[in-house]
Amino acid sequence: xxxxxxxxxxxxxxxxxxxxxxxxxxxxxxxxxxxxxxxxxxxxxxxxxxxxxxxxxxxxxxxxxxxxxxxxxxxxxxxxxxxxxxxxxxxxxxxxxxxxxxxxxxxxxxxxxxxxxxxxxxxxxxxxxxxxxxxxxxxxxxxxxxxxxxxxxxxxxxxxxxxxxxxxxxxxxxxxxxxxxxxxxxxxxxxxxxxxxxxxxxxxxxxxxxxxxxxxxxxxxxxxxxxxxxxxxxxxxxxxxxxxxxxxxxxxxxxxxxxxxxxxxxxxxxxxxxxxxxxxxxxxxxxxxxxxxxxxxxxxxxxxxxxxxxxxxxxxxxxxxxxxxxxxxxxxxxxxxxxxxxxxxxxxxxxx
Amino acid sequence: xxxxxxxxxxxxxxxxxxxxxxxxxxxxxxxxxxxxxxxxxxxxxxxxxxxxxxxxxxxxxxxxxxxxxxxxxxxxxxxxxxxxxxxxxxxxxxxxxxxxxxxxxxxxxxxxxxxxxxxxxxxxxxxxxxxxxxxxxxxxxxxxxxxxxxxxxxxxxxxxxxxxxxxxxxxxxxxxxxxxxxxxxxxxxxxxxxxxxxxxxxxxxxxxxxxxxxxxxxxxxxxxxxxxxxxxxxxxxxxxxxxxxxxxxxxxxxxxxxxxxxxxxx
Numbered sequence: 133x134x135x136x137x138x139x140x141x142x143x144x145x146x147x148x149x150x151x152x153x154x155x156x157x158x159x160x161x162x163x164x165x166x167x168x169x170x171x172x173x174x175x176x177x178x179x180x181x182x183x184x185x186x187x188x189x190x191x192x193x194x195x196x197x198x199x200x201x202x203x204x205x206x207x208x209x210x211x212x213x214x215x216x217x218x219x220x221x222x223x224x225x226x227x228x229x230x231x232x233x234x235x236x237x238x239x240x241x242x243x244x245x246x247x248x249x250x251x252x253x254x255x256x257x258x259x260x261x262x263x264x265x266x267x268x269x270x271x272x273x274x275x276x277x278x279x280x281x282x283x284x285x286x287x288x289x290x291x292x293x294x295x296x297x298x299x300x301x302x303x304x305x306x307x308x309x310x311x312x313x314x315x316x317x318x319x320x321x322x323x324x325x326x327x328x329x330x331x332x333x334x335x336x337x338x339x340x341x342x343x344x345x346x347x348x349x350x351x352x353x354x355x356x357x358x359x360x361x362x363x364x365x366x367x368x369x370x371x372x373x374x375x376x377x378x379x380x381x382x383x384x385x386x387x388x389x390x391x392x393x394x395x396x397x398x399x400x401x402x403x404x405x406x407x408x409x410x411x412x413x414x415x416x417x418x419x420x421x422x423x424x425x426x427x428x429x430x431x432x433x434x435x436x437x438x439x440x441x442x443x444x445x446x447x448x449x450x451x452x453x454x455x456x457x458x459x460x461x462x463x464x465x466x467x468x469x470x471x472x473x474x475x476x477x478x479x480x481x482x483x484x
Numbered sequence: 485x486x487x488x489x490x491x492x493x494x495x496x497x498x499x500x501x502x503x504x505x506x507x508x509x510x511x512x513x514x515x516x517x518x519x520x521x522x523x524x525x526x527x528x529x530x531x532x533x534x535x536x537x538x539x540x541x542x543x544x545x546x547x548x549x550x551x552x553x554x555x556x557x558x559x560x561x562x563x564x565x566x567x568x569x570x571x572x573x574x575x576x577x578x579x580x581x582x583x584x585x586x587x588x589x590x591x592x593x594x595x596x597x598x599x600x601x602x603x604x605x606x607x608x609x610x611x612x613x614x615x616x617x618x619x620x621x622x623x624x625x626x627x628x629x630x631x632x633x634x635x636x637x638x639x640x641x642x643x644x645x646x647x648x649x650x651x652x653x654x655x656x657x658x659x660x661x662x663x664x665x666x667x668x669x670x671x672x673x674x675x676x677x678x679x680x681x682x683x684x685x686x687x688x689x690x691x692x693x694x695x696x697x698x699x700x701x702x703x704x705x706x707x708x709x710x711x712x713x714x715x716x717x718x719x720x721x722x723x724x725x726x727x728x729x730x731x732x733x734x735x736x737x738x739x740x741x742x743x744x745x746x747x748x749x750x
């Protein structure tokens with residue numbers, strides 16, 4: 133019998149011993165009641181002289197605090213306000229109301245002083261120069277951030293080793309693959325040793341190998357240099373692999389803030405188990421809370437039995453025992469709900 | 485001085501980027517030559533047909549054209565970030581990446597664009613300037629050289645300032661506004677010719693809102709030996725400063741405008 137546990141299920145999140153455990157009480161990022169609305173001009177309708185304006189609330193009173201050296205995941209559906217939060221925290225946007233302190237600074241007021249201490253990686257847009265070798269981009273960044281030469285060389289060496297960038301340094305950015313480009317971007321945004329790194333969907337569009345090594349690197353950077361990392365993503369596996377803490381945002385409000393297993397437990401209302409028996413599947417008397425996944429109630433084509441169950445009603449261990457009694461299990465897979473179902477379940481619960 | 489060094493290094497980098505595609509670069513540079521050559525041909529035709537315009541001789545007209553051409557295309561050459569690329573910087577989100585770096589926004593915008601293809605336009609302008617100076621038999625004195633240098637420098641600042649108006653609209657509506665082109669490109673076309681050939685409304689427009697007359701025509705008229713409106717000598721060195729003034733005002737407005745920047749997408 134083989135049980136495979138896909139990531140995202142019962143993961144023991146490796147809460148790495150933070151270098152700055154002592155600082156956790158004094159939070160590094162303080163956000164209180166943050167509000168931001170955008171005016172969207174609608175298309176002018178017939179007979180109207182002025183265009184109608186719509187107010188879209190991107191953030192509606194978000195508060196949280198993050199300690200130094202924490203690695204926090206920030207998730208939520210499109211348009212939830214994740215990027216807006218990151219943009220406010222990095223000083224790009226000015227909020228309507230609410231207070232923000234990052235390391236004691238107000239991002240949009242002391243922009244230049246603030247951005248000296250942060251690094252930002254936008255998953256979708258490049259910060260490096262398109263047509264020149266990436267080493268030239270780095271050397272210009274050195275001038276922009278006024279990094280002392282010795283410091284720059286040591287850091288560049290460290291980062292290129294960790295990101296395996298040495299063979300690519302003389303290649304123009306436009307000739308790099310997506311995964312290579314993301315590594316190059318990361319190196320560029322960390323050259324000035326930021327205390328805080330924002331990552332906006334860093335693994336978007338990356339293949340499995342690139343994703344894994346990217347996560348590996350982020351863990352290393354966090355541990356080695358004590359960099360606080362705030363990561364927005366749609367990929368639950370990023371969170372599972374990296375973050376000790378996860379915040380969920382929806383409709384401009386914070387819906388959840390805590391450890392990932394707690395989130396899973398709280399909203400993980402339905403799970404799926406697939407079983408394959410030796411020989412033909414035995415007839416099962418399904419207990420309450422357990423249903424067949426297939427709508428017509430049949431087994432799937434390849435003889436696999438797929439069941440949905442609610443962990444609250446039917447504990448996993450009990451169900452497993454029941455399934456084992458019924459016959460000899462050849463293969464079994466337990467699947468937790470994916471992020472989309474989780475968020476949807478949260479919405480239902482919060483009546484949004 | 486550090487900022488200046490950064491600008492020079494950025495320019496070097498942009499130049500190398502442009503030269504990554506040599507044949508395209510060469511063809512576009514030649515296209516610019518044809519374009520600006522065509523503009524000059526217009527002046528040649530006017531001079532050929534009318535010989536004088538108001539009290540200005542043909543040579544004077546070449547000189548005025550050259551002044552405008554050199555200042556305008558010098559600005560486009562070195563300030564492409566403001567004069568051309570800014571709307572796309574807003575749309576593509578490059579402005580976001582500027583905002584997360586510890587340097588002035590305007591510095592980074594200027595460091596973010598150059599247009600070396602304009603070199604041929606500048607060459608045409610310079611040729612016209614030399615031709616005009618010869619035909620008008622200008623006797624160059626250090627004072628006149630100073631007036632010319634100041635005038636061109638201030639002209640560049642003025643043009644940057646005018647393009648900053650468009651940039652401010654861009655920040656607000658994430659769209660470029662064609663109306664402002666009436667001042668920038670319109671100003672260039674109109675003020676290739678001396679201001680006193682125009683009716684009063686245009687004279688006022690190009691002496692106040694877009695004071696090309698003050699930055700370029702006052703010094704040029706002095707160099708050509710017939711001061712504009714008979715104004716005294718000191719005005720030649722003072723009125724061009726209006727270019728710097730416009731630039732300073734628009735820089736302040738621009739930085740205020742950045743506070744209302746709303747960014748695009750994620």
